[in-house]
Every structure is written in C-alpha cells, then in structure tokens.
Amino acid sequence: GxxxxxxxxxxxxxxxxxxxxxxxxxxxxxxxxxxxxxxxxxxxxxxxxxxxxxxxxxxxxxxxxxIPMLQQFIRVIIALGVLIGFLVVFLSMYTAVLERTREIGILKALGASPLYVLNILLRETILLSLCGTLIGIL
Structure with a gap:
C-alpha cells in the first residue's frame, strides 16, 4: 500500500x-x-x-x-471509452433498423409518420443505453 x-x-x-x-x-x-x-x-x-x-x-x-501528463492520458482513455460506447450503441441501433425494415414498412403502411417511427427507435435506444449504463456501473 x-x-x-x-x-x-x-x-x-x-x-x-x-x-x-x-x-x-x-x-x-x-x-x-x-x-x-x-x-x-x-x-x-x-x-x-x-x-x-x-x-x-x-x-x-x-x-x-x-506524474507528468497523467491527467491528460486519463482523459484520452475516457474519451476513447465514450467514443467506443457511442459506436456500439450506434451500430446496434443501425442493425435493429435493418432487421426491422419490414416492421417499419408495416407501420408506415398503417399510417405511422416518420417522426413516430423515429420516436419508437429513439426510445428503444435510450432504454438500451440506460440499461447498459446501469449494468456497467454495477
């Protein structure tokens, strides 16, 4: 110690x-x-x-x-971690949209506006991000 x-x-x-x-x-x-x-x-x-x-x-x-440059090094590592986290969320949402092309088409055929579809996807993204953050903290 x-x-x-x-x-x-x-x-x-x-x-x-x-x-x-x-x-x-x-x-x-x-x-x-x-x-x-x-x-x-x-x-x-x-x-x-x-x-x-x-x-x-x-x-x-x-x-x-x-220790010289330690704080800057830590900030760079944190920034890289946050960037990678955003990329993971982005790619998972992109994959979710590609997999749900048919479902999104059905929603639009039933009269859903593009804003409504976007709202659904954003809520799912926020929910996944919050769950991932909570799991990461625990």
Whole structure:
C-alpha cells in the first residue's frame, strides 16, 4: 500500500537488497509533530549533502499529481471509452433498423409518420443505453 513499511535489522535488509554498507532512507519520528519544520530545517543545515523531506513533502512527491501528463492520458482513455460506447450503441441501433425494415414498412403502411417511427427507435435506444449504463456501473 501507500507508504508501506517493512521493519528489519539494518544488516539483514542491506544483505537482501545487495546494498551492504549503504542506506537509502531514514525515518525520524518526532514526539511533537508541531516541530516538524524546525527539525527538518536543522537536519537540512546539518546534513547538506542529503535530501530531507517532511512526510507531507514526501507524500506529495509520490502522488499521482506529480506524474507528468497523467491527467491528460486519463482523459484520452475516457474519451476513447465514450467514443467506443457511442459506436456500439450506434451500430446496434443501425442493425435493429435493418432487421426491422419490414416492421417499419408495416407501420408506415398503417399510417405511422416518420417522426413516430423515429420516436419508437429513439426510445428503444435510450432504454438500451440506460440499461447498459446501469449494468456497467454495477
């Protein structure tokens, strides 16, 4: 999970990661969290060659907001999904109209207006779309 921790003796974790004699991170737990900025500033002054972050800064570094172009990528994927959904509905309705050519002809022969036939097909399309959306959400 996010910021998962594993506690092992230092020598053992160095052997497991093939980093004998090396250290990648040290976490400091404060008794008073209100002093975080003060302690971070002191550590930065003392350990100038190292990167030192508070927990909030560290979490912000690994958040999805810091991944370049991620939001645009997600929007493109959503747009493609919506486009494919519209195409599926369009093709199914087109097929339904082709299969019902005879029924539509009978309706017109009985005096149904083109608007009435269109209304029937649109209601069926909306009903199928709503059912598909509900099934997709569940």
């Amino acid at each position: 996010k910021l998962s921790r594993l506690f092992l003796p230092l020598a053992q974790i160095q052997d497991l990661s093939a980093n004998t004699g090396k250290l990648t991170a040290i976490y400091v737990k404060l008794d008073d969290p209100k002093r975080t900025e003060e302690v971070v500033a002191q550590l930065k002054n003392t350990l100038t060659d190292y990167r030192i972050y508070s927990l909030e800064e560290f979490v912000s570094l690994i958040s999805p907001d810091n």
